[in-house]
Amino acid sequence: RVYGTRLYFTRAADFGFTKTADEALKVWGDEVLEDMVRVIRTFRPHVIINSWGGVHSGHGQHQASGILTPKAYAMAADPNAFPEQIKEGLQAWKAESLLQISRGDASGGFAIPVSEISPLWGKSWGEIGIEGYLNHRTQGVGGIRSSPFFRRAISLVAVEGEQASKELLARKFAALSQKYVQPGWEDRAPSYEGSLVRLVEEVDPLLEKARQAALALDWQECSNALLEALGRIFGERWRSVKRFGGEIPKGAAWDLYWAEDNIRAALAKAAGVRVDARAERSEVAAGESFVVRVEAGCRSGVKWEVKEVDLLAPDGWDVKKVEGAAAGQWQFSVLARNGADASQKAAKWILAEEGALLWARANVWVGDGDFFSVYAPVVATRMTSVSAETRPLLLVPAVTLTVEPKEMVVISGGNRKSEIRNQKQTEREIVVRVRHYATTGEKITVGIEAPQGSGEWRVASGENGKNKVAAQTADASTARTEQMLEFAGAGDQLVRFTVRASARIAAGKYELKAYAKRADGEEFRTSLEPLVTLPTRMWSEPAVARVHVMDVAVPKDLRVGYVAAENDLIPQALREIGVHVELLDEAALAFGDLSKYDAIAIGIRAYELRS
Structure with a gap:
């Protein structure tokens, strides 16, 4: 949002500082290279910049990135590399140039004018970069503004x-000038490329005309020029389909769509087309219906009109227009049918933000039966007394579960000495928050499942957070206990379970799995919670409490004073194995008797956050 770039993710494990590229590449495996190739084939860049090329010291993950980028550049152009991506519909893509950053004055390189002041933003490009970098919370950003590292000259080689x-870095319509000599197209490609060259010659003057009109604030003239350019691109795409028997090179088709979408976006801004589509709530469960309201119109200086609006929904959804809305407004009733899929589609995780679940399409009429379409995602507004958040529309499970605590520590039976062997050392309490997204009432069975057939765990039910347990069942063979909850509609309830490890349990890692069941047997086993640092985005993971059974002997009455910072789970883990832990605040450190402790522990990042 500061840089103005598109952000993509890979499956690289950010496991902390490492001094060697070999270690980073070993941990990453082949998945990271596959992801980099996918991004190149998806975004189809003309220029790739290797930020860490030629780096042979420092952070091993930086070095690994510099090693993999040239490989991804070459493999993205090879249709035999990662063929499953080709089967998905992606095409091999050959970028025109692979550049490498040189931090300093590089002979023969192109110096990036980072110190120049942007006439639009009133800041240098370097200053804008630093503002964006300050949002990287894990990069030790305290001294960045004064760091000479970020003021050095940068060149591209x-x-x-x-x-x-x-x-190379600033060309007009470069995408439409690409070569499309693909297998089976050798005889037709020259003719097709010639038509693209002519198209560029026709469209570029129209775009320049639109730019000049925008500078003069003549939005009608600007819109007219962009509309004509859009018509040329759209017409060429359909003529190409007809000329080549129903198909055109996939690379060319992608580029024509790309140009069309960019011109359409510019046209919508020039004409001041406003499409505001809002659902009555942000989370929708399969089988539920909800209302979407849309407002649309153009700026007053443009003599065009939005006459039609419809919704583009996933397959199998029902959309019905509700009559009686005021002028410039439209209302729809939407049903997400049972069986609608809320799972992640292939490789959607590479995107910083998922594409919208539901789109509103407004048709802008320009006279003589001509129109163009503008699209806007359907969003929802969540309001409190102090804030208003715009959230994406999400298809969510009807029921989700969040388990606390997520991690626990237990001492194995062999080290439970008499002085600490008591119920508190072997027993743990688990609280499950059950979130019911469905708006219709129903009964939900909630349970905890220990490792099947282990015989090493006993699970007992407690009381839920609002009323007594309505019903419970136990299955000794699976160490499973269930409770019954009743929901009148959407909402949350808490349930509590007690789990106890047997005296003979062996050291190791165990999973206690929470689940919820509807009356028809449909099960739910995942959580869905907002990210702490980005509350408009949701994070899902299995609803599991992981228990670490450790073979450790703890001295009797071991006392530890602990200086904790933020999100430090170690004090609780120490308590669970029988250590007496007291958290030390500023007053305790200044005036308290520290001699009563066997040890003083300094917690994670305490020197930074509690300096």
Whole structure:
């Protein structure tokens, strides 16, 4: 949001500082290279910049990134590399140039003007970069503003392909000038490329005309020029389909869509087309219906009109228009049918933000029966007395579960000495928050499942957070206990379970799994919670409490004073194995008697956050 870039993720494990690239590559495996190739084939860049190329010291993960980038550049162009991506519909993509950053004055390189002041933003590009970098919470950002590292000159040097230059980095409609010589197209490609060259010659003057009109604030003239450019691109795409027997090269089709979408976005801004589509709630469960309201219109200086609005929904959903809305407004009733899939689609995790679940399409009429369409995602607004958040529309499970605590420690039976062997050392309490997203009332069975057939765990039920347990069942063979909850509609309830490890349990890791069941047997086993640092985004994981059974002997009455910072789970883990832990605040450190402790422990990041 600060840089103005598109962000993609890989499956690289950020496991902390490492001094060698070999260690990073070993942990990452082949998945990271596969993800990098996927991003290149998805975004289809003309220039790839290797930020860490030629780096042979320092952070091993930086070195590994510099090693993998040239490989991804080459493999993205090879249709035999990661063929499953080709089967999904992605195409091999050959970037024109692979550049490498040189931090300093590089002979023969292209110096990036980071110190120039942007006439639009009133800041240098380097200052804008630093503002964005300050949002990287794990990078030790305290001294960045004054760091000479971020004020050094930066150059781009070509590793493969065309040399870095201003012309390479800022070209008009570069995508439409690509070569489309693909297998089976050798005889037709020259003719097709010629038509694309002519198209560029027709469209570029229209875009320049639109730019000049925008600078003069003549939005009608700007919109007219963009509309004509959009018509040329759209027309060429359909003429190409007709000319080549119903198909065109996939690379060319992608580029024509790309140009069309960009011109359409510029046209919507020039004409001041406003499409505001809002659902009555942000989370929708399969089988539930909800209302979407849309407002749409154009700026007053443009003599066009939004006459039609509809919703684009996933397959199997029902959308019905509700009559009686006021002028410039539309209302729809939407049903997400039972069986609608809330799972992640292939490789959606590479995106910083998922695509919208539901879209509103507004048709803007420009006279003589012509129109163009503008699309807007359907969102929802969540309001409190102090805030208003815009959230994406999400298809969620009807029931989710959040388990606390997620991690526990237990001493194995062999080290439960008489002085600490008591019920508190072997027994743990688990609280499950059950969130019911469905708006219709129903009874939900909630349970905890210990490792099947282990005989090493006993699970007992407690009381839920609002009333007595309505019903419970136990199955000794699976160490399973269930409770019954009744929901009148959407809402949360808490249930409590007590689990106890047997005296003969062996050291190791165990999972206690929470689940919820509907009357028809449908099960739910995942959580769904907002990210702490980005509350408009949701995070899902299995509803599991992990128990670490450790073979450790703890001295009697061991006392530890602990200086904790934020989100430090170690004090609780120490208590669970029988250590007497007291948290030391500022007053305790200044005036307390520290001699009563056998040890003083300094917690994670305490020197930074409790300096």
